[in-house]
Amino acid sequence: MKTKVIFRKFKNGDIIALFPEEVGVLHSYCCTCYEHVGQHGSADYTHIVHMTKLAVPEEYANLKNELESTPYFYDLDVKHKCTSAMWDTFLANRHSYLIA
Numbered sequence: 001m002k003t004k005v006i007f008r009k010f011k012n013g014d015i016i017a018l019f020p021e022e023v024g025v026l027h028s029y030c031c032t033c034y035e036h037v038g039q040h041g042s043a044d045y046t047h048i049v050h051m052t053k054l055a056v057p058e059e060y061a062n063l064k065n066e067l068e069s070t071p072y073f074y075d076l077d078v079k080h081k082c083t084s085a086m087w088d089t090f091l092a093n094r095h096s097y098l099i100a
Helices: 045-051 057-067 084-099
Strands: 003-009 015-023 031-035 039-043 076-078
Touching: 003 057, 015 045, 015 057, 015 084, 031 057, 039 045, 057 076
Parallel strands: 003 076
Antiparallel strands: 003 015, 015 031, 031 039
């Protein structure tokens, strides 16, 4: 199954991968994220989107390759924005997370 990901770029050039359907590990209102430095974490999707701009393939290629390699082996489906269907999936996953 493919994992939806959105790559964003901070003003300083750092790239962040946002997984809009995956519940964050620290806060259930956040999605999972990944960066070269710090690696996996949680991010407030809306906050990050307002602080960043959409990254282009040349900018996120290294991070994408890292996520598709050992030890992660993600099968990534790169998206440009979070859709209502992705939001619905996040909410369903969040509900399961809160009940567990």
